[in-house]
Amino acid sequence: MYKVTNSHRYYTAHMVVLCARPTYRIVYVSDSLHVHPTVYRSAPMIRPRYIDDGFIFPVGLIVETDDWLALGVHVNDYNSVILRLKGLKTVMDRVIRLDRRRAPTGGPPVGDIQRHIHDILVNETHVPLLHQH
Numbered sequence: 001m002y003k004v005t006n007s008h009r010y011y012t013a014h015m016v017v018l019c020a021r022p023t024y025r026i027v028y029v030s031d032s033l034h035v036h037p038t039v040y041r042s043a044p045m046i047r048p049r050y051i052d053d054g055f056i057f058p059v060g061l062i063v064e065t066d067d068w069l070a071l072g073v074h075v076n077d078y079n080s081v082i083l084r085l086k087g088l089k090t091v092m093d094r095v096i097r098l099d100r101r102r103a104p105t106g107g108p109p110v111g112d113i114q115r116h117i118h119d120i121l122v123n124e125t126h127v128p129l130l131h132q133h
Contacts, residue, residue, distance in 0.1 A: 001121060003052070004128035011055035012121060013073070015085070017095050025107030028095045031120055035083065043078035051076075056083070066092075 001010045017028040033056070040054030059080070060072030067089040070082050118131040 001118060001129040001131070004130055006052075007130075009051050010053060010121065010125075010127065010129055011051070011057065012117070013056050013058050014117060015091075017092070019099065023106060025104065026113055027099045028091075029113060029116055029120075030091070032124055033085065039075055039081065039083070042081075043075040046077045 001012075002008065003010055012032040014032060015028075015030040016026060019025050019027050035056055037054075039056070043054070045051060045054070054076055056073040056075055057077070058071050058073050062070040062072075064070050064084075067086060069085040069088055071085055072080060072082055074080050115131060118129060121127070122129055
C-alpha cells in the first residue's frame with residue numbers, strides 16, 4: 001500500500017489460508033502479523049526515502065507442529081530472522097469449522113482481498129492508505 005500523506009510504501013504481512021480442493025479459493029485472511037518492536041529496532045531502515053515504518057517480508061515457512069509455524073523473514077530489507085507464529089491450531093480449527101458451515105463453491109471476486117487488507121490496515125493503523133483496483 002501507499003500512504004496518502006507522503007506516498008511512502010506501507011508493508012504488512014498476513015496469514016492467508018487457501019483451499020485447494022475441490023476448487024482453489026481463499027478461505028481466510030488474518031489481520032496484520034505483529035512483531036515485537038525489538039525485531040524492527042535490530043534492523044535499520046535501508047530506504048527511508050521511500051519507507052517510514054518497519055516491516056517484515058516473509059520468505060519461508062516451516063510447519064513445526066499443528067500449533068506453531070517458523071517464518072523466515074527479512075526485516076526492513078536489512079537482515080533475516082526466523083519468527084515463530086504460535087496459536088495456529090485455534091485459528092485453523094475455527095477457519096475450517098466456519099468454512100465447512102458456509103460451504104462456498106468459489107472464491108471472492110477479483111479485488112475483494114486487496115480491498116479487505118486495505119480496510120484492515122486503515123482500521124488498525126489509522127493511516128490513510130491508497131487503494132487502487
